[in-house]
Each structure stands twice: as C-alpha cells, then as structure tokens.
Amino acid sequence: MAEQRVLVVGGGLAGLAAAMKLAELDVAVDLMSLVPVKRSHSACAQGGINSVNDTTRQQGDSEYHHFDDTVYGGDFLQHQPPVKEMTDWAPRIIDLMDRLGVPFNRTKEGFRDQRRFGGTLYKRTAFAGATTGQQLLYALDEQVRRCHANGKVNTFEGWDFLGPIIDDDGRCRGATAQNLVTMEIRAFPADAVVLATGGCGLIFGRSTMSMACTGSAASRSVQYGAHYANGEFIQVHPTAIPGADKLRLMSESARGEGGRVWVPRRPQDSRAPRDIPEEERYYFLEERYPKYGNLVPRDIATREIFNVCVNEGLSVEADKQCVYLDLTHISREELDRKLGGILHIYEKFQGVDPRIEPMKIFPAVHYSMGGMWADYERTAEGGLAPDAPRNHQTNIPGLYAIGECDYQYHGANRLGANSLLSCIFTGLFVGPCIQSSIESLGESASDAKFDLLLRAERSRKEMEHKQLLERPAGGENPYLIHQELGQEMTKAATVVRRNDQLTAALDKVSELHERARNCSLSDTGMWTNQNVMFTKNLLDMFPLAKALLKGALARDECRGAHYKPDFDMPGVESQDPGERRRQAEMWCDKFEEKNRKWLKTTVASFDAHGEPTLSYEDVDTSLIPPRPRLYGIVGGDIIEQVWKERSISQSDPTKPAEQSGNGAAETSRSPVPATS
C-alpha cells in the first residue's frame, strides 16, 4: 500500500487546525488553498473567541451555560451533541491558542482579559485587540509553516478545488484542482478530503465576506452528491459600510457608545446631514423601541434599518440604501478614546471623518450558518465520540466538512465570537476522526488501482475547462450576471423574506443560471486567467443560491435569522389577566406546533444540473429542550410563566429529563445510512 494522504481544502482557521493536528498524528497532509493561507477570510474576524474561563466559572458559569447560550441563540436548530462537545473543548482551545503565542489582551496581573459579547451574561470572550481572527489565523499559519518546514505538510497555495473524486463504491478518493497561475489541472489522490472552505457570501454580490468566499467548493461537492443543510440561514449584520466593492463591518460598539441611527423625514433630503434640524430627523429605532433605543438586538436593528429604506423609501441616498449612524454629538476626545480604531477604518475607506459627518451604514450579509451536511457520532453522555470516523463526514464517505462550510454549530443564528471557536474546534477535533477513518481502509488512494479513476476525473475537468474557453464570443458577461444575482439575492433572501418575493427570485435566479451558461470570456488564455476562474465560480453559485431560496420559501416560520413577517408570532398585548393567560396559552400552543413542523434541518440534495430537492430531518434536542426566545417580545413574562409550567408537567418525574442515549432523533436524522 502506498502512503495514505489527507487533502485539506481551505487554509483558514479550520483548515489550518486540521492540517496541523493531522501532521501531529503523523498523517501525510496536503493543504490546498485559493490564497496564501495567511490571507484567508478568518483574518477578518474582529471581536473575539468564547469560552468559559476561571473568572466566569466562579460567577456561576459553566460549559453547560455556554452550550445553552449557543443553542438558545441558534433557536434550537442545531443538533446538540456537537455543540456540547465544542463548548466543552472551548477552554482548552483558548489555552492552546495562548500557548501558540496569540497576543491576547491582558489584565494588569498578566491573565487573559475577557469582554462580554451578545447573547450571554458572562465575560466569556477572549480577544486580541480588534483583530482576534487575524491573530488566531496567524498562530495556526505559523504552526503549519513549521510543519511544512519539517516536511510534514505540503502546501498548495493558489489552487482552486474543482470537485471530489468518487469511486464506484461512492467513496471519496481525492480531488481535482486547478492552479490559478499555470491553469494546470491536477488530480490529488487522498484517502480523505476535508473541506474547510468557508461561507458563500459572494452569492449576495457584496457582503462582509472576502472575495474567496464564493461557496464554490461546497457547490462543486454537492453537485457530486454531497448534501447541503440549512442553506436559508444567513446572518445579516445590522451595521456595515456600503462600498462599491464590498460591505465593510462597522462594529456594534459604535451604537454601544451612544451612536444614534436616523434618516431624514423627507425622503432623500438633499441637505447636508448637519443642516437637517432635529425635528426633521427620524430616529426610528428610538421612536419604535423607546426602551432599548439604538441598542435593540442585532436582528431587530437589521430588520428596522432594512424596512425604513426598502419599504418606507426613506434611504438617505436615492440610488443607494443607507441610514445615518451619527456620532457627531459626542466629543472628539471621547470618540478617539473609545472608538478610535473603528472610526479610523471608516475614515480610511470612506475618506470622510465620522466625527464631523454621520456615517452611512446598511445591513450586510455576514455569515452562513448553513453549509455542507455533516454527520456525527453521539456518546451516551451527549457529546461526540472521539476518533469516530463519522464525525464531520458528509454523506460521501471520505469527504469531510469543517468550519463555516459545515452546518452543525450555529443553528438558525450564530452568537458573536462563536465562529472562531467552531472553526478551530472542528479542525482539531476532526484530525483523530480522519486518522481512524483512513486506518480502517487498508488501501491508499495513491495505489495503482486508482490511477485510472484519478486520470479520468482530471481529463473530465480539463475537457470542461477547454469547453468553457471555446465558448463563442458575444455571449453573456459573467461579471454583470454576478451583479444581477447579487441584487436579486439581497432583495429577496436577506433580512425580511416574503414568499412572493422568494418565488419571483427563484424564477429570476433560474433565468440567470441559464444565461450564465451562455457566458463568453474576454480572456481565453492559458496563464493566470482570472476571467475563466471567475466564470466557473459564478456558475457554481447557482446551485447554492437556489437551495437557499427554496429553503427560505419552504420554511414558513420565523427562526433566528430567518424572518418572515407573514409567519411572525406577536406577543401578548392584553392587559386583562385572564385574557393574558389565554393568549399566552395560545402562543405556547402555536410555538409547540411550529416546532413540531419546523424544528428540522433542511437538507438539500442536487441533481446533475445543480437543481436542489429539499428534505427534512429531525434535530437532536435531547440535551436542552427547546424553549421560546422571548427577548424583547411583548408579554414575554406571561409566556415564559406558562411555558415553564408546561415543561414541568410534561417531564415525567420517573424518567430523567434527558432523552435516553441514541434516541429516535439519532436514528432518523441521517438522510442516508452511514456506511463507514
């Protein structure tokens, strides 16, 4: 048997963590990345990374609370065992990153400092300035460089993953990839392929994501039969700086320090903002939410900003959606002291001083909670079985998915500072699982018997490439189609979703898909042809875009980031105690009904043309029973009371609250039988 190898696709936090862990286990690793790994999108994360720590533990915090916050924040759409495992690992992961030299901010005594983030009461978030993602990424990049220097990891930077190579038994035996410089197409034999390829923000045209986040690797895998889950769950950040090329994040701390959000009452008032008198300004968040004002939760802020621009037509500018985020009433000294860093970013990219002129901001697509469907093996305690080959394996044996490109950890909504954690955790955790997987194979993808398979797949990709280059001139322009796709997706499938709009968008996207098949290239060369690579990426955006739209259209409820006003559940308005009680009971009935119907993972499978078909599977909620998210809802107190009474009466005192072991949810959740 030839030496067994693992191919890790993607050099962000998850991919690097997996590569370094595998190298430590003495598994030969090929690490492939579109960009030099140090330039991966993980560098963009600012806030921090969550874990229980010595301080919060003494305030009553525990791994369980972190687990609970994550599940509650995600509106219970996650399978709970992987989340539990992740939150259990979290303190160890921060310790490891600390050992690797990450310059975490320090207390006076020299301990790691922590800050509080959304969705929790504890100061759980370790951070390194305003660039935690960058610092964590570099620490792993350095370790992988060390592995590379020791000959344990081969790195292939500047390669684009074209698809998995699957043998007749349905097992993944490697991948094809194309070099972005030489345009060479190569088949990489691998006994396991790990996709750590991040999110798919570019489907929305512009987002807070990097230009490499096209989702194409995931799309190319689903076109080979892998499943995609919860695609409709996309996190939209309320405040981003709109740019012609990208939407850049503006931290929530701007509002935290007193920033006020407003629009002129007269639509597209042409006066300079400071010339608009106070009474002609519409501070819509403060007026509609007198209690929380500008600090309403993220999803509400996002919806209101979106609503005021799109539905009420009050955007500050006629041709661009945006509202004012105003800090000009705060003294320059105070701003520089508290917000210097982020104001500097605005100034740098907009060329305008936010201390003098209000910032113009708009919500932007930020994170894909959904992703490649991946499996796990549960232990009796409710965690993940270590070393189990099924963990993080997609429905194609030998093909794994980790990091943002898998769907397992964030449910319907991701908590701030949990994404860095899930990336590093999955990378480290999957290492031993893959090792035990390939050890059980007894053969290597580099064995001569797979030569033909590998060569055939490479020829197929070369053929496809050649056909694309030979398209007749005068066809569609891929860049313009991408713009149209982005506009369509942003309009229909971001903040507020309506079934009529989603249906129309689905038609429009299908039409764009057809047109995209007729793209012609302005560059037909065979050297560093970015034109052809872009066109390939564009074509592969459509299957995921369709899955996303279909998933959103089908899911007639509100859950986490997925908001459909037609299916919203308003709170309890009545003041009369008896009526309040009755309404709360009704509310809880509706909530239970909604969960029965929709507390399910959306699983998309695709045909050869990239058309998705949806199915649903149950969610393992055996560790923490679902409960309503009542943050900010009218009459939340009475609903909570009724819900508590119900859950006490429902749980049989003779049985433990937890469902026993690998329950029904476990067996029904896998859309295909696990074969390994």
Next chain:
Amino acid sequence: MAATEPSFFVRHEFLIRRLHSLTGIVFGAYVCVHLLTNASILAGSEAFQNNVYRIHGIGAILPVIEWVFIFLPILFHAFVGIAITAGMIPNNQNYPYGANWRYTVQRITGLYLFFFVFYHVFHMHGWFHFDWWLKIAEPWGGAQFKPYNAASTAGLALQNTLVAFLYALGVLAAAFHFFNGIWTAGITWGIWTRPLAQSRALNVCLAGSVVLGCIGLSAIWGARQVGRGEALEAARATEDRMYDFRVEAGLVQADSHKRSEDEESGSGEIAATPVVETRRSSDSGE
C-alpha cells in the same frame, strides 16, 4: 576582491558590516581631530604650526598610529562601503521621506569622499614619500603640504577656487557622513531603538554635523586667508623661525620632505642639510 573568495565574505557578512560601522566611527573620530586641528589656523599660523609639531612630535610611532587608526580603517570602510553602495536601489522620488534622503545622501557623500580622500591625500600628503615619486607627484599638484610649513603650504594649496570648492564639499560631505553614520550606527548596534529616541539622536547628530561642517569650512577659509599676500609672507617667517628654533633645540629632525621646496635655500638650510643626507634612506618610506 569578493570574487577571489566569495564564501568568506558571505560567511562573515554580518561581522564585516559591523566592522564597517566600527571603522567608520574610528576614522570619523580622526576626521574630527583633523578638522579641529585645521581650524586652529584661525588662531594664527603659529598656533596651527604648534599643533602640527605636536602631532609630528609623536615620532617613530606615528606611522603605526596612522596605519592602525587611519589608513587601514578608511581603506576597509571605503571598499566595504563601495560594495554596499553598489547594491542600493534608490527610490527617493517615490518615497521622499527624510530618512530615505539621508540614506541616499549617505551613499552619495560616501562615494564623493572615497574619491575626495584619495585626491586629498595625494594633494596634501602625496601618498608616498619616495624621492622619485615626489618628483612625479609634485608637478602634478601632489604632496603640497609641508608639515614644517603647515599654514603657508596649506594656504597656498587651497588658493585655487576649484580646489577650495572641492575641499568645502569634502568637508561638508564628511561632516554629514560621519554624524549620519553615527545615527545609523546607533540603530545598527541597537543603542536607540524607539522612534522618540531615534528622533532625539537624529537632532543631536544633525547638530553635530552642522558644527563639524562649520569647523571644517572655517579651516578652509582660514587657510585661504593665510595662503596669500602679506599673511603668507608673515606665516612663512613664523614657520621658519619656529623650525629653526626646533632644529637648533634638537626637538625635530631636519627633514626636507616636511618643508617647502623653495625654502631649501633659506635660513634653515645650513644646519639642516647634513642631517637630511644621513636620514633620507630610512625615512623615505613613510
């Protein structure tokens, strides 16, 4: 020179560069002494001549000092410096920052000084003191300075405006090159590391280079004043008087190499000649 044994220079690049920095400081210190001595001409030819006698009074060990502290360091510094300069890729037009200009000017002044010092040593000292060589060099304008007629010969040698201009440039270049070199050495050796310390050190160094430049220029001006008209006559008379006195007192050995040619027939000749004859063979290799 690197071509003969490249591995040695590659292997010891760090050490060579540190020695380059050190030799610069050693030679620079000498230049300071040199220019200060020169500037004493402003106090009169007598004061200047006295200083020259003091230096030459060191005696037989003087060549050793000259080689160890002046000639070897500057030769090493100059040739390594040329090699360093050869590798520069100046970009001042696109990056017109102060430090970048100083970087480029440091190298330009270095190159100028390389040629200037060669010229200067030829012009004043003559490079070698073999008789046959001096016969060639002197008509070409070399070996103009006679230590025992210090002020007058220096003054005469600088009467040509072009020569004086080259000297003025040389002095300014040396003043800048030395003090800017101290500033960069402070970074190279890690003496000033942070921006504030570096900017303070820079101010001190720039002030130093201005002062040294002024001292050097004033010496040139002073020498030119001494080198013409009545002042020249007076200086000659003073120098001759001092020479005669010292020779009579046995404080110096009579040495025609260290005196002006046209003074050979003058008052110093009678006492000096026999000694010159006996000493010439051993002294000429200086």
Next chain:
Amino acid sequence: MTATAPKRESFDVRILRQSGPGEESRWETFRIPYEPNLNVISVLQKIAATARTAEGTATTPVAWDCNCLEEVCGACTMVINGRVRQSCSALVDKLLAESPGEIELQPMSKFPVVRDLVVDRSRMFRALERVQAWVPVDDYYDRGGGPNVPQELQEQRYPLSECMTCGCCVEACPQYGKVEVHRRPNESQESYEQRQAEAEEGQFLGAAAISQTMLFNDHATGGMIAAERLDALTASGGIQECGNAQNCVAVCPKEIPLTTSIARAGRKTTWHMIKKWFDR
C-alpha cells in the same frame, strides 16, 4: 466632502501590463465613469467587467490579487501613483486630488510579475521559515494555558503580530532587490519552489521577517529558540543588509514599528555575536 469637488464625468487609469513572466510590459489606459467613493479595487472590477481600453479596443481583463478588501489580508498590494500601498484602501477621490490627470497602477517591482498586477511574494513566506517565525510548542494536546504576560509585553507584541506580509515594507526598501527564477517548461511546483529558495539564499530577509523574529523572541516559549533566530538574522542576507532608510515604517499600512524591531534586533544580534565569541 470630496464628492462636492468639481464634477468630473470620468477619469483615466493607466496600468502597466505584462502577460506573463519574462514578457515585455506595456501600458494600457482605461476610462472609468466617475462615481464618488470608489477605491482602486472597484475600478479594477469595472475594468474586468468591460475589458475595453480607453480607445475602445477589446482587451483581456487586468489580473490582480485581492481577498478581504478591508486591509487585513495583505493580498492587494500594488504600486499606485508611484507609491506602494493596498489597493482596497486607496480611494480614487484622494488619488485624483494627488495627481489630477490619471491614476497609475503598476505591479510591485521587487517581486517577479506573474501577470499584470499579480506578483509572486512567496519569498516573504520563505523568509518567515528562515527565521523560524513560530512558537515551538511540544504538541497540540491540552497542557493548560500559556505563560502569564505583562500588559506592556502584550502591547509590544500585538502591533508586530498585525503584520499581514503584504510586502509594502520591502517594496519601498532601497536595500531589497528582486530575485526572479524563471519556471522551466513542465517543471513541478516543488522543484520550482526549491530553486526559488536556493536563489534567495543570502538575499535580504526584509523588515517584515526581522520584525517577526522580535515578535517570537519576545514570547516566553518562542524565546527558547531565540539564539537560532538570531543566527538566521546574522547569516548572509540578514539584518546587516538594512540601510536605515526607514521607508519600511513609513509605508507600512498597519503602522507597525518596524524600525524599532530592526534596532532591537540590532541590539540582540550585537550581544549574540559577543556571546558567541566569548561564551564558548
């Protein structure tokens, strides 16, 4: 504020193009309709979409590198109006105020051109390998946290750790020369990288790598191989090549105190050299 400047319909962008390594370079001019708040990336995106020169002749889209577009990934470095910078944070309004006629884009001059504005900066990553820019931990198992770190040390290390290896410092460095190795026909990536590494031996490490040695020597565990890093710094092509022009610190988009790192490395290597001489 900038948008209220005299109305302009369009502006020209002049780009130095090169179709591949070793090919002749040529200038091409593109006319871009003016919009307020453009940056150079969005200009290049527009050029890619139209692929027509100012004269209206069809051409290939200009190739360039980018990823994050918010100045943390380091990909989009190029020479804009003669000065090296990130093209994502290079705003058109400011560039036109700087030189009203047109905007000029060139690839970095210290790295081999791959195509148009794309250059091969792998030398910088190999330099990080030369100085062992990592913390040499035993393993990735759970062994508790790292050592306690005084705030002051964290504040010293953090800015150095923001280096995104964008290459601005070495592009502006008058001591950093280009090393170009041409790929042989059908040469494998491994052998090409090997030959590149050989050609770079003895060539200057550059400010970024020197600064990284200080970052890791300052860490309690990282410092355990401080001597090896100082050996790398004093080897041929090491810190001694620095000419103190200090352009590196002036052009660094992250404002990293590179010259402080260089001076500190100077101090450490001095002691290291003396120690090596007398301590054996």
